[in-house]
Amino acid sequence: MATEKTFYLETFGCQMNAHDSEKVIGTLRQQGYRQVEAEEDAGLILYNTCSIRDKAEQKVFHRLNDYKKLLKQGKKFGVLGCVAQQEGEKIFERAPHVSLVCGSASYRNLPQMLKGLEDTLPENQPPEPRSSKLTAQSLVRITGLDDRETDECFETEFTARTNPHRGYITIIEGCDKFCAYCVVPFTRGKERSRTSDSVLAEARQMADLGYSEIQLLGQNVNSYKDSAGKRSFAELRAAVGEVPGIKRVRFTTSHPRDFGRDIIDTIDAVATLCDHVHLPVQSGSDRVLNAMQRLYTREQYLERIAWMKSAKRDISITSDIIVGFPGETEEDFAETLSLLDEVGYDAVFTFKYSPRPNTPSLALEDAIPDQEKSRRLEVLMARQREIQITRYQRYIGETLEVMVEGRNNARAQWIGRTSQNKTLNFTAPATAAPTIGSYVPVRATGSFPNSLLGELVV
Numbered sequence: 001m002a003t004e005k006t007f008y009l010e011t012f013g014c015q016m017n018a019h020d021s022e023k024v025i026g027t028l029r030q031q032g033y034r035q036v037e038a039e040e041d042a043g044l045i046l047y048n049t050c051s052i053r054d055k056a057e058q059k060v061f062h063r064l065n066d067y068k069k070l071l072k073q074g075k076k077f078g079v080l081g082c083v084a085q086q087e088g089e090k091i092f093e094r095a096p097h098v099s100l101v102c103g104s105a106s107y108r109n110l111p112q113m114l115k116g117l118e119d120t121l122p123e124n125q126p127p128e129p130r131s132s133k134l135t136a137q138s139l140v141r142i143t144g145l146d147d148r149e150t151d152e153c154f155e156t157e158f159t160a161r162t163n164p165h166r167g168y169i170t171i172i173e174g175c176d177k178f179c180a181y182c183v184v185p186f187t188r189g190k191e192r193s194r195t196s197d198s199v200l201a202e203a204r205q206m207a208d209l210g211y212s213e214i215q216l217l218g219q220n221v222n223s224y225k226d227s228a229g230k231r232s233f234a235e236l237r238a239a240v241g242e243v244p245g246i247k248r249v250r251f252t253t254s255h256p257r258d259f260g261r262d263i264i265d266t267i268d269a270v271a272t273l274c275d276h277v278h279l280p281v282q283s284g285s286d287r288v289l290n291a292m293q294r295l296y297t298r299e300q301y302l303e304r305i306a307w308m309k310s311a312k313r314d315i316s317i318t319s320d321i322i323v324g325f326p327g328e329t330e331e332d333f334a335e336t337l338s339l340l341d342e343v344g345y346d347a348v349f350t351f352k353y354s355p356r357p358n359t360p361s362l363a364l365e366d367a368i369p370d371q372e373k374s375r376r377l378e379v380l381m382a383r384q385r386e387i388q389i390t391r392y393q394r395y396i397g398e399t400l401e402v403m404v405e406g407r408n409n410a411r412a413q414w415i416g417r418t419s420q421n422k423t424l425n426f427t428a429p430a431t432a433a434p435t436i437g438s439y440v441p442v443r444a445t446g447s448f449p450n451s452l453l454g455e456l457v458v
């Protein structure tokens with residue numbers, strides 16, 4: 001009797017990584033593997049890693065080190081994702097118990113890589129306890145490290161989606177922008193788009209399975225280019241929004257340089273496209289934007305914000321900001337603060353600059369002390385919090401449609417999400433309790449800096 005093939009997968013990082021993991025899980029299941037919840041129960045332990053933040057690779061190596069003891073039980077280890085791509089075969093040197101290193105641009109080759117790995121697995125009986133000393137068997141080394149040559153996206157019909165109501169669809173992989181601080185062009189390869197027909201086919205399949213919300217994913221969705229030349233990004237979003245059964249379409253992430261007016265026009269034209277745009281600005285200073293190689297000015301960014309503000313629908317706007325980029329002066333930082341006031345964001349994700357391997361900004365001196373970066377971050381977050389208090393208050397008294405995402409029993413509240421991507425916690429009479437995944441009207445009765453409070457409209 002052959003030993004059952006089992007795997008454990010842990011995922012770090014962004015939505016792209018989360019969705020990659022869904023595809024990897026589907027691929028492994030298709031190859032006869034069963035997913036388990038604990039490392040101890042798995043024959044194969046995989047880490048889908050993220051390298052966007054400082055010290056990401058050290059964290060991965062620490063983690064791998066912790067699990068070296070499991071080698072005695074005959075387990076195999078694999079590193080996936082951005083740290084795999086970034087560190088490559090160096091992983092085998094620092095963590096010799098690792099058998100598989102695979103960057104995201106090579107996931108389509110996973111079945112062959114798994115086969116190679118299986119050929120080394122002990123068969124027909126539970127693994128013999130072995131010494132922690134590396135054996136020839138544990139030294140199998142399989143890499144999938146595509147560089148920027150590949151033109152293919154990783155598409156699979158076996159995606160194992162984790163949420164039964166809302167799901168991701170990747171429309172474009174990789175990035176060609178090379179912002180000075182960013183590792184993504186080096187870890188996820190060059191831009192490559194799926195055909196709009198294949199994206200639409202996946203959206204229809206999801207709708208048939210009962211999904212009602214779709215999030216279109218890409219490192220830079222605005223660079224989407226249908227290789228069959230049929231639809232622009234805005235047209236593709238509109239077409240996905242018109243698939244029967246789909247009630248909400250979101251997208252992330254945008255780059256301001258490629259962000260066209262048509263994206264806003266389609267939000268006005270197609271009711272299912274959500275009233276939310278995440279448009280990372282990173283800095284309010286032209287000098288810093290130039291040093292970051294962001295390819296737009298503050299004025300051009302604000303032009304896009306003006307399109308959103310002139311839309312018929314009330315679009316919520318969110319952004320990413322980095323503080324402490326090399327050379328950022330107090331004046332530059334003050335311009336970022338003034339941009340917050342000018343835009344009036346609904347939320348901002350803030351980060352301290354940290355130099356990343358291979359990136360152009362590594363050549364710049366990272367001279368701003370960490371303490372000063374932390375101070376700027378705190379000032380920024382405090383200002384944004386004030387803005388959000390006002391932004392959230394504007395909904396009080398309004399009735400908003402929410403998708404019911406869960407229930408907080410301790411508070412006797414339901415958890416909903418609005419089209420504008422706001423959490424709205426609400427009460428409902430027991431006789432009208434909503435079901436998870438349904439869409440219900442809720443009247444907002446109170447607000448906090450990060451959420452709304454309300455009651456179901458019966």
Ligand code: SF4
Binds near residue numbers: 182184185
């Ligand atoms: S657009 Fe810039 S920040 Fe975004 S993934 Fe590409 S290089 Fe990174």
